[in-house]
Amino acid sequence: MRKGIEVSIAASEAAKLARVEAIAAYPITPQTHIVEHLSDIVANGELDAVYVTVESEHSALSACIGTSAAGARTFTSTSAQGLELMHEILFIASGLRLPIVMAVANRALSSPLSIWNDHSDIMAARDTGWIQLFCENGQEVVDTIILAFKIAEDHRVLLPVMVNLDGFQLSHVVEPIEFPSQEEVDAFLPDYKPLYSLHPDRPLTMGAYATPELYTEAKYAQEQAIINSLPVIKEVLSDYSKRFGRKYHILETYNAEKSDTVFLAMGSINENIMTAIDKMKRQKKSCGLVKMRLFRPFPHSELAELLKKKKNIIVVDRAMPGGGMNGPVFNEISALCNKYDIKANLFNYVVGLGGRDVLPEDFISIFDEVKTRKRVNAPKGRKEVITHNYKVIGVRE
Amino acid sequence: MAKPMEEYKWQELKVGCVIEEVGSSREYKTGGWRSLKPVWDESKCIKCGLCWLYCPDAAIYQKEDGYFTANLDFCKGCGICAHECWPMAIKMVEDEK
Numbered sequence: 001m002r003k004g005i006e007v008s009i010a011a012s013e014a015a016k017l018a019r020v021e022a023i024a025a026y027p028i029t030p031q032t033h034i035v036e037h038l039s040d041i042v043a044n045g046e047l048d049a050v051y052v053t054v055e056s057e058h059s060a061l062s063a064c065i066g067t068s069a070a071g072a073r074t075f076t077s078t079s080a081q082g083l084e085l086m087h088e089i090l091f092i093a094s095g096l097r098l099p100i101v102m103a104v105a106n107r108a109l110s111s112p113l114s115i116w117n118d119h120s121d122i123m124a125a126r127d128t129g130w131i132q133l134f135c136e137n138g139q140e141v142v143d144t145i146i147l148a149f150k151i152a153e154d155h156r157v158l159l160p161v162m163v164n165l166d167g168f169q170l171s172h173v174v175e176p177i178e179f180p181s182q183e184e185v186d187a188f189l190p191d192y193k194p195l196y197s198l199h200p201d202r203p204l205t206m207g208a209y210a211t212p213e214l215y216t217e218a219k220y221a222q223e224q225a226i227i228n229s230l231p232v233i234k235e236v237l238s239d240y241s242k243r244f245g246r247k248y249h250i251l252e253t254y255n256a257e258k259s260d261t262v263f264l265a266m267g268s269i270n271e272n273i274m275t276a277i278d279k280m281k282r283q284k285k286s287c288g289l290v291k292m293r294l295f296r297p298f299p300h301s302e303l304a305e306l307l308k309k310k311k312n313i314i315v316v317d318r319a320m321p322g323g324g325m326n327g328p329v330f331n332e333i334s335a336l337c338n339k340y341d342i343k344a345n346l347f348n349y350v351v352g353l354g355g356r357d358v359l360p361e362d363f364i365s366i367f368d369e370v371k372t373r374k375r376v377n378a379p380k381g382r383k384e385v386i387t388h389n390y391k392v393i394g395v396r397e
Numbered sequence: 398m399a400k401p402m403e404e405y406k407w408q409e410l411k412v413g414c415v416i417e418e419v420g421s422s423r424e425y426k427t428g429g430w431r432s433l434k435p436v437w438d439e440s441k442c443i444k445c446g447l448c449w450l451y452c453p454d455a456a457i458y459q460k461e462d463g464y465f466t467a468n469l470d471f472c473k474g475c476g477i478c479a480h481e482c483w484p485m486a487i488k489m490v491e492d493e494k
Contacts, residue, residue, distance in 0.1 A: 097413035158412055196415045205416035217407040218414050224407070 002178045007138035008033035008171045010179075011077070011103050011163075014145035016047045017185045018101075020075040021192075022067035024052035024060045029115045030167035031079040031105040038075075057082035061089040061100075068098040069206055071197030073149060076100065079167055080107035080121045087125065093160045094129030095222060096206055099152030099192070100160040102130075103145060106267065106318075107167040108354040116355020117167040119267070119318035123328045129222060131161040131229060132296040134266040138175035140293075141165045143248065146185055147240045153192050154236070157229040166268040168355065180244055188243055226297050233294060250299050251306060255281075256288030261370065262307070264290045264333060265316035269351070269358060273316070276360035280367060287367050298332055304340035312370050313337070314347045317390065321350075326390045347373070348390035362393055427454075431474035434492040439464050441486035448478035448487060 005013070011034050015023070023042065025035040042051040050072070052063045057078050068074040078086060083104055093100055106122055108114040126132065131151060135141045141163065148161040165171055180188075196204060210218050230250075237248040254274050256262050263273050270291045277287050290306050292299075307313055317327025326334065330348035337344060347370050352358040402425075411417065435448075435457075448465050449457045456471040457478060467478070469492075479487040 095413065195412055196417075203419045205419070205421075206413065208414060208416055208422075210414065211402055213401075213403040214405060214410075217405055218410060221407040221410050221414075225412075 001181070002176055004174055004176050005138075006033060006172065006174050007141055007165065007177075008105070009037050010138055010142050010175075010177050011145055011165070011171075012037040012041065013179065014142040015075045015101075015103075016041055017180065017182060018075070018146050018149050018189055019073065019186070019191075020047070020049050020101075021072040022050045022052070022064070022074045023076060024054055024063035024067065024074075025076045025078065026054055026057045026060045026082060028057070028079045028082040030107060030117075030171045031077045031082070031103070033171065034077045034103055034105070038077075057085040058089060061086040061093065061102075064100050064102075065089065065093055065096065065098055068093075068100050069096065069198050071192070071194040071199075073153070073192040074098075074100045075102070077103040077105070079105040080109055080115075083121045083125055084109065087128070090125055090128035090130060090160075092207070094226075095218075097158040097222070097225065098160060099149070099158055101145065101148045101152055101163065102160065103141070103163045103165060105167040105171040106164055112354075114354035115167070117169050118353045118355070119164075120320070120353075122162070122164055123319040125162075126296060126328060129159070129226060130296065131157075131159055131226065131233070132164060132294070133161065134164045134293055134295060135166075135170065136268055136270045136291065136293075138170060138173065138177050139246065140248075141170060142177055142179065143240065143244065143246060146180070146189060147236050147248070149192075150189050150236045150240075151229065151233050154232050155193075155195055157225065157232050158195060159226055159229060164267065169268045178246070184243065188240065230297050230299060233297075248293070250294040251302055252291040252293060253306060254289040254291070255286075256290055256306065259286040259288035260309070260311035261286070261314070261367065262288040262290050262310050262312070263314045263316055263363065263366075264292065264307075264329070266292045266295060266329065267318070269316065269318070272358060272360050273363050276363035276367070279360055280364055283364075285364075285367065292329075295329075300332075300336050300339070303333075304336055304342065307333075307337070307344065308340065308342050310342070310344045312347065313342075313344045314349060314366060314370055317348060317350045318352055319350070320353065321390060330390065345370075349393055350390050351393045353392075356394060358393070366393065426470040428456075428468075428470045428472055431469070431472060431492050433474040433476060433489040434469060434472060435467050435474070435476070435478050435487045436490050437465060438486045438488065441484045443484055443486075445484075447481050447483070451477050451481045453477060
């Protein structure tokens with residue numbers, strides 16, 4: 001069924017289609033409509049779930065850990081300051097291997113206070129051991145929430161998943177969205193069967209402490225789990241594509257095969273880059289785009305395959321490096337190019353902070369600039385390769 | 398715990414480090430941190446049980462004769478028992494192991 005609907009409401013409807021059994025969440029702009037609508041449908045009896053109202057995001061995720069440990073399919077949602085307030089609990093959810101799904105409406109972090117979109121929140125939570133998927137539009141949000149449960153609950157994975165959707169740019173827009181039927185979703189996503197769950201009749205210990213003799217092995221085991229989730233993620237995306245007719249991949253490209261210069265970006269900004277690419281086509285400029293739908297686990301060999309023959313790679317970051325050499329996404333790409341010996345010129349642009357609009361024209365300007373930027377800092381023996389430090393687009397000076 | 402912690406390989410750990418065996422913390426002896434140990438003078442002890450009540454590690458138990466003593470596998474020598482014992486029957490002494 002296709003209908004015009006606000007993406008936040010659609011995200012809650014997706015959680016309903018996934019038959020979530022427990023929700024604990026705290027409202028924060030721009031995620032508020034997601035939890036409000038979930039609260040409505042639980043109160044109206046449309047969704048048979050426990051809805052725990054809490055006093056903070058720290059408590060929200062803590063309650064989710066409890067319900068998930070008890071074996072319930074658990075959903076939550078947050079944004080920005082809320083995600084950072086959850087921070088210490090994020091590591092506990094992944095360390096305990098609990099398949100919680102969380103929609104994150106990406107937003108800038110204070111200070112200065114901003115409720116608008118960028119990726120500072122998620123980039124500060126990128127190494128928490130959660131699987132991280134990024135959505136480009138409302139349809140992807142609905143599909144990704146449903147399939148995130150399938151990935152998370154697979155016994156070969158058993159890890160929490162964050163579904164990232166850009167605050168306002170996605171959360172507050174009304175889009176035509178195709179909803180799968182309940183029967184189709186039920187067939188795709190059977191009831192959650194926990195490997196371990198808390199029950200008085202079957203006592204066990206979760207969350208015991210580890211001495212120095214054991215902590216390294218415990219973290220190593222967890223790291224292997226997220227690395228080994230990659231084939232399962234691919235399998236689930238392919239199964240979803242087959243059943244529902246919308247094709248999903250961990251990485252997607254637009255005009256990238258034919259171009260030696262590509263943008264690499266995550267989230268809704270990809271739609272603007274595609275518009276820019278179409279405009280450039282008419283100006284006889286060839287540019288491509290590599291979209292990262294999956295950020296954790298980082299799909300390095302698959303990405304290297306797409307980037308290996310490129311001359312210029314322009315990495316779009318949506319967060320300040322905070323004193324680092326470059327943006328967080330760029331650092332990954334830079335490490336990847338080194339590992340796979342990709343001799344491309346690497347450029348890092350930080351764009352769209354705190355809700356600043358980034359227009360297709362901005363990407364055309366970036367493309368033009370890249371073509372003429374002075375070659376500096378070439379590592380010894382790799383004369384053709386340049387890696388500049390990042391540049392922030394649109395700063396008035 | 399089926400074997401000492403330092404012998405576990407990462408592959409042998411349960412998902413999320415779950416421990417299926419209940420009460421296994423008893424096998425992990427924590428008394429090695431101790432530098433002092435409590436010693437009871439049974440001529441002063443009135444068997445009131447305050448030491449047993451206050452021990453934060455539940456390391457004190459009552460013997461069959463009604464007097465109390467510490468399980469040195471778990472006693473950390475904090476001295477709370479000696480501090481609380483109002484007939485002054487408990488003395489903390491250097492633990493020479």
